[in-house]
Amino acid sequence: MAKGKQDEAWEFFGELLKERREAAGLSQSELGRRVFVSGGYIGLFEQGIRKPQLDVAERLDEVLQTGGIFERTWRKLIDKSPYASYFQATADLEDIATKICEFESTAIPGLLQTPAYAEAVIHASNPLATDEYVADTVKGRIRRSAILKDATRPMYWVILHETALRIPVGGPAVMAEQLDHLVAQARARVVLIQVLPYAAGAYPQMGKPLKLMEFADAPPTAYTEAVYSGNLLDDPAVVKRAQGTYDLLRAAALSPEASLALVESAAEDYRRCARTT
Numbered sequence: 001m002a003k004g005k006q007d008e009a010w011e012f013f014g015e016l017l018k019e020r021r022e023a024a025g026l027s028q029s030e031l032g033r034r035v036f037v038s039g040g041y042i043g044l045f046e047q048g049i050r051k052p053q054l055d056v057a058e059r060l061d062e063v064l065q066t067g068g069i070f071e072r073t074w075r076k077l078i079d080k081s082p083y084a085s086y087f088q089a090t091a092d093l094e095d096i097a098t099k100i101c102e103f104e105s106t107a108i109p110g111l112l113q114t115p116a117y118a119e120a121v122i123h124a125s126n127p128l129a130t131d132e133y134v135a136d137t138v139k140g141r142i143r144r145s146a147i148l149k150d151a152t153r154p155m156y157w158v159i160l161h162e163t164a165l166r167i168p169v170g171g172p173a174v175m176a177e178q179l180d181h182l183v184a185q186a187r188a189r190v191v192l193i194q195v196l197p198y199a200a201g202a203y204p205q206m207g208k209p210l211k212l213m214e215f216a217d218a219p220p221t222a223y224t225e226a227v228y229s230g231n232l233l234d235d236p237a238v239v240k241r242a243q244g245t246y247d248l249l250r251a252a253a254l255s256p257e258a259s260l261a262l263v264e265s266a267a268e269d270y271r272r273c274a275r276t277t
Helices: 005-023 028-035 039-047 054-064 069-079 085-094 115-125 131-148 162-166 172-187 236-252 256-275
Strands: 097-104 155-161 192-196 210-215 221-226 229-233
Touching (some): 005 039, 005 069, 028 039, 085 097, 085 131, 085 210, 085 221, 155 162, 155 236, 162 192, 162 256, 172 192, 172 256, 210 236, 229 236
Parallel strands (some): 097 155, 155 192
Antiparallel strands (some): 210 221, 221 229
């Protein structure tokens, strides 16, 4: 994947971190211990592979006595990002993940959204937003899905609660197109889709999204989201528990074949509705 200005800027962040760390006479492990991350993460920050969260940038400033340079640089880079600040690090990690497992209870995941569906979701959250803002946000969201077209695309596994198929986001025509897109991506073996049906009853992680990511040379992570906030988790015990939750969701979901049949049926229902309205 081609390197953009944003990637180069984070590489500069990493080079600056390495320079200040070495000037302070600290190893990666020693610095990591003082800012409460592993030495391996410091190495990934310095290479520009991973981006620290704001609290880590602030602790780097404190430990290395930089006068706030890492916090200011972090905020400047995040302000230029098309993503919400709490999601930026997760979006960056999607680019290097070898495997992504995702659960959504009420919406189609961003990586699989069509432009019309994404626009309807953004309008619902920002009813007074300008056309320019909506267009830029949609563009950023669709750009993320480029990782699924890459030759080194991750293994992608999605579990959707049936609710996500039944909420008519954008109206029947938009939903028919969106569900057709899901089926096409699954048929092309870009994504493995399972649906957790209403009949499954209570389920783990009720009402909350969950994203698990694995990497070639770094520990796995888990990401969960709440209202205008997100948690990117890398504590091994927490990630292991999140993986167990995903296993329970997968066990309760329909098979991939039955899931696609349900998605196709829902798409046809929306098509019929669109023709009569």
